[in-house]
Amino acid sequence: MKKIVIFASGSGSNAENIVLHFNKKGSANVVRIFTNNPNAKVLERAKYLDIPSEIFDRNELNEGKVLQKLNEIQPDLIVLAGFLLKFPESIIKAFPNKVVNIHPALLPNYGGKGMYGINVHRAVLENKEKETGITIHYVNEHYDEGEFIFQKSVNIEDCKSAEEIAERNGVLEQLHFPEVIEKLLTRNS
Numbered sequence: 572m573k574k575i576v577i578f579a580s581g582s583g584s585n586a587e588n589i590v591l592h593f594n595k596k597g598s599a600n601v602v603r604i605f606t607n608n609p610n611a612k613v614l615e616r617a618k619y620l621d622i623p624s625e626i627f628d629r630n631e632l633n634e635g636k637v638l639q640k641l642n643e644i645q646p647d648l649i650v651l652a653g654f655l656l657k658f659p660e661s662i663i664k665a666f667p668n669k670v671v672n673i674h675p676a677l678l679p680n681y682g683g684k685g686m687y688g689i690n691v692h693r694a695v696l697e698n699k700e701k702e703t704g705i706t707i708h709y710v711n712e713h714y715d716e717g718e719f720i721f722q723k724s725v726n727i728e729d730c731k732s733a734e735e736i737a738e739r740n741g742v743l744e745q746l747h748f749p750e751v752i753e754k755l756l757t758r759n760s
């Protein structure tokens with residue numbers, strides 16, 4: 572059975588969707604949810620989904636404690652789903668081509684430091700973009716710059732608020748992220 576670990580900092584709607592997808596499929600298990608935010612809603616979701624969770628701070632992430640846990644788990648894929656800290660190079664090097672992130676925009680536009688969650692959608696709205704979308708990509712040492720795996724766009728010409736854009740984009744995330752993860756796991760086997 573393939574092992575997935577998820578890193579999330581906030582609500583965790585993607586984390587939940589991935590867990591439910593693989594509960595149904597049975598081809599992989601989410602074996603741990605890691606968060607840097609002790610108040611994150613993802614922790615509640617982990618509890619009712621019955622997935623063990625792990626809270627860590629920035630030092631533990633950057634000074635090897637999280638890497639040590641990952642080495643014990645030996646995941647087949649590390650999924651960043653709304654994870655807002657910079658991911659350390661030491662982990663990326665220890666798990667080459669096994670760390671993936673979802674970004675709520677069509678990279679290379681609207682990426683980089685500070686571009687996360689609703690901030691991205693506000694910027695997209697401000698620039699009167701006709702479309703936005705999602706990018707799933709490998710993680711490297713620069714924010715939002717790793718090799719693209721998957722992109723999908725959506726028309727937002729009629730959207731009047733960042734929240735509306737977020738909702739429309741969220742549908743794409745829910746629809747495609749688990750499928751892309753599943754494909755990556757098959758490719759890696």
Ligand code: GAR
Pocket residue numbers: 579580581582583584585586652653654673674675686687688691744
């Ligand atoms: C998602 O929209 C994800 O694309 C975004 O955070 C949200 C997390 O939602 N990620 C980034 O902005 C990363 N730069 P969730 O916690 O409900 O899954």
